[in-house]
Amino acid sequence: MLNDPGPGTTRSLGQLISELHRLPGIGPKSAQRIAYHIAQMPAEDARTLTDAITSVKDLILFCAECRNLTDASPCDICSNPQRNQDQICVVEESRDLVALERTRAFRGLYHVLHGVLSPLNGIGPEDIHLPQLFGRLQREDNPFRELIIATNSTLEGDATADFIHRRLNGSGIRITRLARGLPVGGTLEFADELTLSRAFSGRSELE
Amino acid sequence: MLNDPGPGTTRSLGQLISELHRLPGIGPKSAQRIAYHIAQMPAEDARTLTDAITSVKDLILFCAECRNLTDASPCDICSNPQRNQDQICVVEESRDLVALERTRAFRGLYHVLHGVLSPLNGIGPEDIHLPQLFGRLQREDNPFRELIIATNSTLEGDATADFIHRRLNGSGIRITRLARGLPVGGTLEFADELTLSRAFSGRSELE
Incomplete structure (x- = not known):
């Protein structure tokens, strides 16, 4: 047709x-x-x-630092001295960054991968913006103390998180990942088993 | 946002x-x-x-005859002598015409209204291509013996069909409308009451 x-x-x-x-x-x-x-x-x-x-x-071009789509490089976020310079949050896509910005929960810097590792589809570390991430972290004067992995909670997102974690393990930077658990407003009855078991193992103390 | x-x-x-x-x-x-x-x-x-x-x-422009979107007027259908010149099928939108053409069930001519009557939204007969339809039917040399109304089975589609029917009643042209009933593959259990009652009243003899 x-x-x-x-x-x-x-x-x-x-x-x-x-x-x-x-x-x-x-x-x-x-x-x-x-x-x-x-x-x-x-x-x-x-x-x-x-x-x-x-x-x-x-x-539109890629920000030379964070690889977000921007019309001036470095982008507004990278060039903003008000942002926490010691936190870097890794996301898959620019629209994930936009979604996080909308929450106002994070005031650090970003790195946009523009993809995820997916060996089945022939996508390796060189095919996404991972070398640029490691490049930023290897600079002598890099200010980062915490790297927050915010890839999706999917097979590929998990594999990418693992890869970054293994690569940077022992480098002295704190590596964290977004919590997995019940979505806000979600009910146990309708949560899938994996989400529920993650919510269980990630349970936290009531204060 | x-x-x-x-x-x-x-x-x-x-x-x-x-x-x-x-x-x-x-x-x-x-x-x-x-x-x-x-x-x-x-x-x-x-x-x-x-x-x-x-x-x-x-x-793209409107065909001077049928008002379908075309890049040459009269359009391929209006200028095709192989089409039945005595049947004219009235549809709401060009994409309805395309859907009907895909069935190959109809070999006559068309008229595209580009809308439906909707008094609540202030859309009257002059706001859609109805005057052009009546113009075609009033020509002395018009070849039409049957007018098939193929507006949607909605409130507005029904009102438009009624309007055309009342306007042309007694003009000698046969006026028909697409059958309403169970969709092919549809089950009684999940059909809404109106569809079911239409299917019932429109039942036909098994031969």
């Missing part, structure tokens, strides 16, 4: 549907719906959209 | 997220995910996407 738009559709619409379908989370039905919406939106709105895409492509 | 991208995001990413969020079916999370994907996709892929959008905006 995507390569041949079929009767009733035009080549240009078929092409747009196929391009939209390549974006993450956009299935063929959504792609079609969005393409028809674009075809009928005011020309200036479509222009605003293409300008926004072009402008992101023109402006 | 959308107007203020917040810490860790840039203004250009915030702008793109906000533009993507305006597209149908794209929530704030999807918009963010797609924006970060675009920020990291190869420049030539982003260019292909913006070109596809621009090309749709440059090329």
Whole structure:
């Protein structure tokens, strides 16, 4: 259906549907719906959209320090002297950083890996921004006393956390990981067994 | 969150997220995910996407006859002498036409309304492509013997079907509507009452 738009559709619409379908989370039905919406939106709105895409492509680069997406390097966070310079939090993706920033629970620095280790998919340490992380930690003047691993609680996220932990073990830096347990508002009844056993083994003293 | 991208995001990413969020079916999370994907996709892929959008905006127009979106008017269907010239099927949106074409069940002509009557939202007959439909049917040389109403089975779709029916009643043209009933593969147990009662009243003789 995507390569041949079929009767009733035009080549240009078929092409747009196929391009939209390549974006993450956009299935063929959504792609079609969005393409028809674009075809009928005011020309200036479509222009605003293409300008926004072009402008992101023109402006966005990796921060030389934390590898977050930024339009100035070092980024706002790395160049902010108010942030705790001795804590570094490792996340998989920029949007994980954004999610953590929204909590305001962390005021240190970050490192964005842009991926996770996944031997099955042929993704090794050199394929994500791990060498840059180790580079930062190996500098003589590095200020870090704690490295907080905030990879996802998945097989790959765990493997990446293990890899970083083994690599840095004994280097003197404190290595921590985000707590796993019941989500806030979650009930025991509906928690899966692994979450429940993690919540159990990670239980803490009531004060 | 959308107007203020917040810490860790840039203004250009915030702008793109906000533009993507305006597209149908794209929530704030999807918009963010797609924006970060675009920020990291190869420049030539982003260019292909913006070109596809621009090309749709440059090329697409309404067919002067059926009002379908096309890049040449009259469209492929209206100008195809192989199609039954005496049947006209009225649909709400271009994508309904595409869905019907995919079934290959109908070989006549179409009329696309680009909307439905919705008094609550202030949408009357002049706001959708109804005058053009009546214009086609009033022409002396119009070939139509059957008008098939294929609006959705919703309140607005029904109201629009009623309106067309009342307006054309007595004009000599046969007016039909798509059958309502159990979806193929559907079970009685999970059908809603209205569907079930429609399926019942529309029952047909086994031959």
